[in-house]
Amino acid sequence: MIQPTTDMPDQPIIRFADVHKRFGSLVVLDALSLDIPADQTTVVIGPSGAGKSVLLKHIVGLLQPDSGNVYFHQQRINHLSERQLEPIRKRIGFLFQMGALFDSMTVGENIAFPLRHQGIKSESDIQQVISEKLAVVGLSGSEKKMPADLSGGQKKRVALARAIAMDPEVVLYDEPTTGLDPIRADVINELILKLKEELKVTGIVVTHDMASAFKVADQIVMLLNGKIIAQGTPQQIKTMEDEDVRHFIEGRANAEDLKALHRL
Amino acid sequence: MTPADPSSNRFRILSPLEFLGKTCLSLVLTLGDFVRFFVAILAGIFRGVDRFGLREMLSQMFDLGTLSIPVVMLTGFFIGAVLVIEAYPQFHALGLASRLGSVTVLSVVKQIGPVLTGVMLAGRVGGAMTAELGTMRVTEQIEALRSMAADPVRTLAVPRVLACVVMTPILTVFSDILGIFGGWLIAVHVQGINNDQFWHFARVGVDIYTINTGLIKALFFGLAIGAIACYKGFRCGNGAQGVGRACTEAFVSSFIVILILNLVLALLLTNIYVMVWPNQPPIL
Ligand SMILES: Nc1ncnc2c1ncn2[C@@H]1O[C@H](COP(=O)(O)OP(=O)(O)OP(=O)(O)O)[C@@H](O)[C@H]1O
Numbered sequence: 001m002i003q004p005t006t007d008m009p010d011q012p013i014i015r016f017a018d019v020h021k022r023f024g025s026l027v028v029l030d031a032l033s034l035d036i037p038a039d040q041t042t043v044v045i046g047p048s049g050a051g052k053s054v055l056l057k058h059i060v061g062l063l064q065p066d067s068g069n070v071y072f073h074q075q076r077i078n079h080l081s082e083r084q085l086e087p088i089r090k091r092i093g094f095l096f097q098m099g100a101l102f103d104s105m106t107v108g109e110n111i112a113f114p115l116r117h118q119g120i121k122s123e124s125d126i127q128q129v130i131s132e133k134l135a136v137v138g139l140s141g142s143e144k145k146m147p148a149d150l151s152g153g154q155k156k157r158v159a160l161a162r163a164i165a166m167d168p169e170v171v172l173y174d175e176p177t178t179g180l181d182p183i184r185a186d187v188i189n190e191l192i193l194k195l196k197e198e199l200k201v202t203g204i205v206v207t208h209d210m211a212s213a214f215k216v217a218d219q220i221v222m223l224l225n226g227k228i229i230a231q232g233t234p235q236q237i238k239t240m241e242d243e244d245v246r247h248f249i250e251g252r253a254n255a256e257d258l259k260a261l262h263r264l
Numbered sequence: 265m266t267p268a269d270p271s272s273n274r275f276r277i278l279s280p281l282e283f284l285g286k287t288c289l290s291l292v293l294t295l296g297d298f299v300r301f302f303v304a305i306l307a308g309i310f311r312g313v314d315r316f317g318l319r320e321m322l323s324q325m326f327d328l329g330t331l332s333i334p335v336v337m338l339t340g341f342f343i344g345a346v347l348v349i350e351a352y353p354q355f356h357a358l359g360l361a362s363r364l365g366s367v368t369v370l371s372v373v374k375q376i377g378p379v380l381t382g383v384m385l386a387g388r389v390g391g392a393m394t395a396e397l398g399t400m401r402v403t404e405q406i407e408a409l410r411s412m413a414a415d416p417v418r419t420l421a422v423p424r425v426l427a428c429v430v431m432t433p434i435l436t437v438f439s440d441i442l443g444i445f446g447g448w449l450i451a452v453h454v455q456g457i458n459n460d461q462f463w464h465f466a467r468v469g470v471d472i473y474t475i476n477t478g479l480i481k482a483l484f485f486g487l488a489i490g491a492i493a494c495y496k497g498f499r500c501g502n503g504a505q506g507v508g509r510a511c512t513e514a515f516v517s518s519f520i521v522i523l524i525l526n527l528v529l530a531l532l533l534t535n536i537y538v539m540v541w542p543n544q545p546p547i548l
């Protein structure tokens with residue numbers, strides 16, 4: 001593979017170089033190479049179990065590749081210790097697929113956690129961020145609620161508020177619109193666009209929601225069996241001939257997928 | 265790896281050996297992993313806890329206390345009482361019934377109090393702490409902490425282990441008091457031993473060193489219980505089943521470790537006693 005020369009004007013902010021990852025005998029990422037351009041939104045699509053969440057976890061060092069490298073701003077990060085990863089993690093917000101809210105803390109404390117942890121002392125600043133971020137995700141006034149008292153979609157939105165609390169330069173969204181009604185989902189799409197345009201946030205969005213994918217993406221990447229089988233702008237992806245890509249973006253099951261049903 | 269032919273003799277001989285090998289290997293690996301975790305906890309303890317950790321620690325201490333004080337007191341009382349009931353005929357036959365005071369207090373303070381409290385806490389903590397941390401792991405909350413540049417050992421494990429280290433001796437005191445009370449009640453009010461004699465021998469038999477022996481034991485039990493519960497929670501397998509198994513394993517491991525620690529500490533602390541006070545034979 002030809003490496004781009006270092007004096008290229010637009011260096012990718014995140015780079016996967018020949019990443020292999022397996023769990024036991026299950027190969028999840030198979031020689032995956034991918035460049036994530038800065039200040040843009042990259043959408044990752046692919047069937048359930050394709051390794052999309054695993055891909056995101058490599059970016060913050062929650063998982064390490066078995067071989068290959070992951071770079072953040074040209075710095076190789078896959079060999080770093082937890083301590084060494086801290087400064088990188090502080091620059092990246094992560095919305096987990098299941099939200100991963102701390103269920104012993106209120107909504108407000110959840111959003112305040114990254115702020116307090118990173119040493120912001122002023123209580124009034126913290127309260128201001130909490131109410132601002134909650135307003136952004138349409139949950140004003142729920143500071144005092146416990147995560148257990150929220151619906152699935154509300155949890156997701158609180159988790160999103162927590163992920164963007166520190167105004168990170170990169171946000172990893174793992175299925176940000178799953179479980180939301182269509183209107184809420186579109187508000188989140190607008191939020192992703194707005195963060196990119198106004199705060200120059202680099203976004204990586206994992207989604208099964210094709211409407212959302214086409215709306216927010218500058219680049220779409222399709223993952224299948226641990227490999228990238230398609231990559232391009234939304235326009236390019238829409239007009240792609242490839243069978244697997246067409247089936248996926250049109251949401252059509254093929255004969256293979258339906259085989260089990262015929263036995264009923 | 266190709267599976268050996270099940271009908272060949274080689275398979276039959278190798279299979280138990282292989283099983284033994286695998287078991288030993290995984291045991292050694294787990295132990296190594298645990299030691300690393302434990303060192304991280306100790307390092308965290310010496311670095312101290314932050315404001316968040318302190319809050320976490322206090323709330324854990326509160327949970328441990330409110331959950332366990334009644335149970336620990338209840339069991340302490342009954343075991344103390346039964347101890348005297350069982351020991352009385354032997355001592356009576358020797359004409360030493362009046363010395364039951366020192367026997368009761370010594371056994372309760374050195375053995376029964378700390379071990380009973382340790383075992384009760386191992387069950388409670390295995391149930392509550394391991395389940396909580398295991399659920400946090402399964403629902404990716406621990407990964408979420410790491411992704412926000414927080415160290416899960418420092419934010420979650422250290423406050424919990426500290427809470428156990430502080431609370432086990434405190435609970436042991438409660439267990440001790442009720443155990444002595446139970447013993448006294450039976451000895452003086454059922455078996456008819458003279459109240460003054462009971463307390464006289466209790467005082468002679470038990471010095472500060474003895475009481476400290478019990479409390480030092482309790483401290484180490486707390487450390488072991490907390491560390492094991494956190495370790496099992498952090499390494500918990502997936503799903504509700506994984507959490508359930510982690511809880512059971514935490515309890516069983518803590519239980520075994522308490523028994524071993526009790527033996528080791530008893531040997532160690534008795535030897536120290538003899539070293540420091542060479543002329544005084546250990547009482548009774
Ligand atoms: N920590 C882990 N240990 C073992 N296997 C794992 C682990 N994490 C993920 N896997 C496996 O890796 C595969 C890919 O998982 P991943 O969560 O990345 O899928 P995904 O593409 O995000 O799917 P979905 O769209 O359903 O969220 C799955 O088969 C999963 O079982």
Ligand SMILES: [Mg+2]
Nearest residue numbers: 052053097174
């Ligand atoms: Mg996923």
